[in-house]
Amino acid sequence: MEAKTQQATSAEARPDLNNPFKSKDKSAKVFYAGIFAATVGTQRMLKMFDKYNIKATWFIPGHTLDSFPTEMAAVRDAGHEIGLHGYSHENPADMTLDQQRVILDKTYRQLTEFCGKPPKGSVAPWWEASAEGAQLLLDYGIEYDHSLSHHDCQAYYLRTGDSWTKIDYSKHPNEWMKPLVNGKETGLVEIPANWYIDDLPPMMFIKAAPNSHGYVNPRDVEDIWRDTFDYCYREYDEFIFPITCHPDVSGRPQVILMHERLIEHFMKHEGVEFVTMGYISDDFKSRNSPMSGAAMPAPAGSMLRQSPIQ
Numbered sequence: 001m002e003a004k005t006q007q008a009t010s011a012e013a014r015p016d017l018n019n020p021f022k023s024k025d026k027s028a029k030v031f032y033a034g035i036f037a038a039t040v041g042t043q044r045m046l047k048m049f050d051k052y053n054i055k056a057t058w059f060i061p062g063h064t065l066d067s068f069p070t071e072m073a074a075v076r077d078a079g080h081e082i083g084l085h086g087y088s089h090e091n092p093a094d095m096t097l098d099q100q101r102v103i104l105d106k107t108y109r110q111l112t113e114f115c116g117k118p119p120k121g122s123v124a125p126w127w128e129a130s131a132e133g134a135q136l137l138l139d140y141g142i143e144y145d146h147s148l149s150h151h152d153c154q155a156y157y158l159r160t161g162d163s164w165t166k167i168d169y170s171k172h173p174n175e176w177m178k179p180l181v182n183g184k185e186t187g188l189v190e191i192p193a194n195w196y197i198d199d200l201p202p203m204m205f206i207k208a209a210p211n212s213h214g215y216v217n218p219r220d221v222e223d224i225w226r227d228t229f230d231y232c233y234r235e236y237d238e239f240i241f242p243i244t245c246h247p248d249v250s251g252r253p254q255v256i257l258m259h260e261r262l263i264e265h266f267m268k269h270e271g272v273e274f275v276t277m278g279y280i281s282d283d284f285k286s287r288n289s290p291m292s293g294a295a296m297p298a299p300a301g302s303m304l305r306q307s308p309i310q
Contacts, residue, residue: 041251059085083121144281187296218258
């Protein structure tokens with residue numbers, strides 16, 4: 001039987017040591033909150049996933065793999081998929097192409113060694129995808145990305161190179177009243193990111209971010225997520241529901257209980273199955289072919305035959 005919906009849970013396991021909102025905060029609390037995420041929060045989430053027999057996709061920065069090898073090995077050994085998420089949760093849009101390439105090369109090799117196979121997916125830290133990011137992922141044989149939001153409940157092939165004319169009030173409006181120019185479709189599967197199905201913005205305390213006080217009642221967030229799921233279940237024959245969780249948020253007791261209530265709600269619906277993002281990507285590709293001439297991912301692992309970038 002085909003699934004009515006595929007629930008993909010993405011967990012970003014990272015110590016929050018490189019949050020730009022906290023860069024001026026010298027308090028040790030910032031440091032230890034990150035350690036909580038990689039240790040206590042991760043352990044609690046693994047226990048929850050095991051309780052419901054869910055295999056999730058964890059996007060783990062290289063810094064976390066290096067700093068917490070035992071905890072991250074527990075994620076791997078529990079059978080969860082692991083994908084790329086930068087090294088120090090750095091913002092790709094703030095870096096040069098060469099910097100991005102060095103980080104991708106290091107983390108791709110690092111994750112391949114850690115998992116015994118090349119990663120299939122990637123998430124841009126902060127969901128801040130750079131203009132060059134998609135081509136870099138294709139060069140390294142990455143099959144899917146989870147950073148953009150052209151849709152909210154359907155996978156699609158990513159289009160790159162879109163361009164538009166910015167408003168310039170110093171010029172005549174006819175010079176900037178121009179439509180979007182579409183780029184070209186690639187063979188990179190996009191599994192949409194969704195700020196409204198992300199635990200961090202409403203429920204994580206970030207001292208210097210005015211919109212992230214972290215004290216939103218999880219039951220309010222639960223209502224939003226449940227309503228979103230119920231609408232999609234009613235309106236679509238098939239859909240995906242990618243949930244983004246962070247151990248520093250979803251590892252908190254009140255949020256774990258929220259997840260348990262939602263999981264039990266989802267499981268009451270016929271045709272629902274919990275799968276990894278890698279599974280969603282494979283399923284999408286089996287049903288949909290990219291456009292002729294689309295830039296395709298390189299063969300998995302082919303970059304490993306080249307010397308590491310220094």
